[in-house]
Structure formats: C-alpha cells, structure tokens
Amino acid sequence: MDIYYPFKEKLAQVLSPVLDKDIIIYGYNRSGDFVRWFLEYYYSKKIKAFVDRWEFSPVNTVLHLWAFYYIYGENDTIINVTPYDIPSEFNDTGENWDKTKYRNSQIINLWHMFYTDEDYVPEKDCPGITFYEWAENKYRLDITKTIKRQFIEGDGHGYFPTDFRMIYEGIKQYGVDPVKDSILDIGAGKGSAVFSFIAGGFKKIGAVEYTGNIYNVLIGNLNKAGIKYEEKTGVAPLQCNRILDGTIACYNCDASLMSDELDGYNWFFMFNPFPLEILEKVIGNICSSLERKPRLCHIFYAEPVGHQYILDTGIFTQSMGITAGYSDTSYYSYIYDSTGGEK
Numbered sequence: 001m002d003i004y005y006p007f008k009e010k011l012a013q014v015l016s017p018v019l020d021k022d023i024i025i026y027g028y029n030r031s032g033d034f035v036r037w038f039l040e041y042y043y044s045k046k047i048k049a050f051v052d053r054w055e056f057s058p059v060n061t062v063l064h065l066w067a068f069y070y071i072y073g074e075n076d077t078i079i080n081v082t083p084y085d086i087p088s089e090f091n092d093t094g095e096n097w098d099k100t101k102y103r104n105s106q107i108i109n110l111w112h113m114f115y116t117d118e119d120y121v122p123e124k125d126c127p128g129i130t131f132y133e134w135a136e137n138k139y140r141l142d143i144t145k146t147i148k149r150q151f152i153e154g155d156g157h158g159y160f161p162t163d164f165r166m167i168y169e170g171i172k173q174y175g176v177d178p179v180k181d182s183i184l185d186i187g188a189g190k191g192s193a194v195f196s197f198i199a200g201g202f203k204k205i206g207a208v209e210y211t212g213n214i215y216n217v218l219i220g221n222l223n224k225a226g227i228k229y230e231e232k233t234g235v236a237p238l239q240c241n242r243i244l245d246g247t248i249a250c251y252n253c254d255a256s257l258m259s260d261e262l263d264g265y266n267w268f269f270m271f272n273p274f275p276l277e278i279l280e281k282v283i284g285n286i287c288s289s290l291e292r293k294p295r296l297c298h299i300f301y302a303e304p305v306g307h308q309y310i311l312d313t314g315i316f317t318q319s320m321g322i323t324a325g326y327s328d329t330s331y332y333s334y335i336y337d338s339t340g341g342e343k
Contacts, residue, residue, distance in 0.1 A: 005199070019043055019045055021077035024051055024076055026081065027080065029055065029081070031133075049061070065093070072101040076102070078102070080110060081128070083117075087104070111129060131164050139221075142220070143192050146159055146160045162193045170335060174320060182204035182265045183300075184268050184269070187208070190218050205249070206264070208250075208253060210255065222250075228246055229248040258282075262289040266296065268299045270301050272331075280306075283313060295338075298338070300333065302333040307334060315339055318335070321333070
C-alpha cells in the first residue's frame, strides 16, 4: 500500500488551484520547505517569499512577518503551514494586521486541513506538513525520531531518516520498472526509505537491519501502515531469493554476511549505515553476486563516504549525483551502475 498517495493527492488538491497566484509561505520550517519543494517538483512553481515570525537562515532570505506591510500584491496567496493564526501572530508583536492590505481570504491555513486542534500541543513539536510527519500522525508510526550512534549496539551509525525528497527525486529521475526492478535497503533502520521506495514505484523491496530493537520498530511500522512483509530467517537462499510483489522482505541480520540473498536484487540502497570496514565486505559480496548472476545493478548511496571504494572495484561507475538542496539536509547522494550484465 502506497501511503504517500493520499498525502500527495490531498496536498495537490489544495495547491493546484492557486498555481496562478504569487505564493508566500508563512512558516520557514520543515513544513514550509516541503511545500516549497512540492510546488517546484510537481508544478515548477517558484514561491514569492518565505515569511516567519521567529526563524532565520544563513542561506535563504526569510522575511519577518512585518514584511506583510510592504510586500503586498493583489495576486498574493499566503500558505500558512503553522497551526497559528497569522493576524493574531502579527498583532501579538504590537502591530495591526488591519493596517496591512491583506484580506483573510488570501490566507490558506494548510496545517488545519491536515490536522486537528488535538494534534497541537503547546510547547512541544506538533506534526508538520511533510510526508513522514503526516504518516507518523495518521498511522502512529515511529519514523522521524533519531537514534545517536552511542545508543545502539554494534558498528552501526545510528538512525536518521533518509530525506524522502532525495530518494523520490532520484528514483523518478532514474526510472524504475516495477516488474523487473527490486531494491534492498541495507541498514533499513525504522523503514523511512522503504516507504519512499513504495512511493517511487518499487514493488519488490527488501530491508535488512542488524540492531534488534530498531528492527522491531521497522516491523511495527509496517504493521501499523498495513504493509505486507515476510521475515526472512536462517540460511535458506532459495527462500530468501523469493521476493513477492507488494511484500517487504525483512532481514534481521548482519548485512556483511549476506551472500546468495543478494542475488534477488538489482538495486541496493544505503544511507551511510556503517563504517568503511563493513562497507568493503558488503560491496565485495555484491560484486560476488554479480559474478554468480551477471546483471545490471545499481547502488543508490546517500552520504557516500565509501565513494572511492565503490569506484575502485572496477565494476561500478557513478551515473548520477543528487545534491540535497533542502533546508534540513546537508548530504549528497550518488547512483552507481555496474559495468556488465543484462538488465
């Protein structure tokens, strides 16, 4: 089940009728940046300005809400991604909203179209208008909360959700054949990338996570979202190579020990999941899989600290680079293609 689709459709229903307007986003936060991306990605629509009472940025111009006194345009539409009332926020600073030229009919209170007042708890983070946060709220998932490296067992790098937009853009730009293509998420964590793969068009997906308590969260998230999965245990290559459409193959194991299981995939995804010593073993196993079963394979690598090692194999070449131009991420991603085999 693609849980991104209803979120995308709901956001599109609100935004598509105002594409002929000069759009101002009130709220320079994760929500504001996601809505900005959504407008640019799906409609090639640039916003007029970011406005926020509190937030500042060293890289983007963020106007204080007093700017509403002087940036007015008759064609403006203000998309409010916060749970706050803009006129009340404005007046709270000692100013007078009625002395601006804006009419309340020019404001779309987007947050309240996705959430209820019960979802807002003062002094705490409230859910934002991003796919992950919406999914967490609707299905009671655990996706966005990070886990630092010192709090996990083994050599993993902890857990940080991969930015949905980066995965979605890369997959859509590269192109996915839902019949032929299958992807294994190596270091799947709580499953943020898995939900992104489904949204991007993959039907055959595997997820391997070593840390037991994080793996349990992954399984819990799939259950809550109503996504079918099959847990792969023991050493049974024939069983492990059987990947069902729409059913996530879940492995709670050491990725560096996977061998024949890799033969069932032609895409491999990683978000800097472990130290280079383990990465070398995993890449070596993927290369061995290509020797056993020649095919065209791809590695989708977010924050590719092992970039040079992959190139040094002589089997993979970089085919795409994705720069994360989002306000809350600061890493590159590369896609590599194997040099031989049949697609």
